[in-house]
Amino acid sequence: MNQGEPAGPEPHGRHETPEERADRRWSELLQEVRVIQTGVQILFGFLLTVVFTPRFAVLGQADRVIYVVTVLLGAATTGALVGTVTFHRLVTGHRLKPQTVLWASRLALVGVVLLLATVASSLLLILRIALNGSAAPWVVAGLVAWFVLCWFALPAWVLHRYSSRQ
Template sequence: MDSAEGRDDAAWNRRVRDETETQRLDRNWSNLLQELRVVQTGVQLLTGFLLTLPFQQRFEELSDAQEVIYLVTVALSVTATMMLVAPVGIHRLLFRQHALPTLVATGQRLAIGGIAVLGFALVGVVLLIFSFVVDLPTGIIAAAVAMLMFFGFWILPSLPNRRSTGDPHTHESL
């Protein structure tokens, strides 16, 4: 959207919700924190699980390919964890700096990126487990199904309604 449409969105917010820009930013930040609370728990559990695997007796049975899959999956999971926790750290660094627009915009981008990376980490977990329990071709098929599920459940439903206001400080009117 161009900036005129972004202004229309801000006008809609004022007219329909009767909220100021600051109130909208506060609401967006609060919504983002609630969403992060939900996803952070899952990604942190996944990361913790992956970090314990090398200490399991059967870990030595992994093939070279499975070790690579494991390491890539751990890197993805740790990256997702960092991205999904980062908005809280940024909030602490920007506390009382009157940087709410930056905080909301940056938190939004990190949350979307973190969820995307989490999706790839989950696909990696499926690939690793199925390749270890059955075989690599079955793992690839299972990972492809997991990837389709990721796009089908997380990405595709949002595409028809996803829009940008053109204003880096105005991301949505939810």
């Protein structure tokens, strides 16, 4: 056995310093934000163009309110997700990488929650028009439940199930 190696096999985890762990977690977070940000940019860009279409002029008051709320949610989502990168940029060089990763991760999670609200609001607007409003809230509620299951409940269940065995 070489000096510095553990006496036995490690039951879980990696051999990382706190700095190495922060660097790895930052790289993973950045990749995750890149994936989600692409979808957010496409959705937000589309939302910004809707107001300039001829159909917008004939929308009722309720649909206009839903549209404005959706655009504001899209802007807030973009702000939270871009904020993860600017957060890192503003504190880089101050030896705060673990704290930066923690707070940027929280900001990214806020972005995901805002994305859920943006998608739900977008679907509500589109389905109110496509389905004449009747079934739209029920369809959107079902899809929101699906997103919550995929994005939050399943990961929470896996975390609970497998982390409690350690």
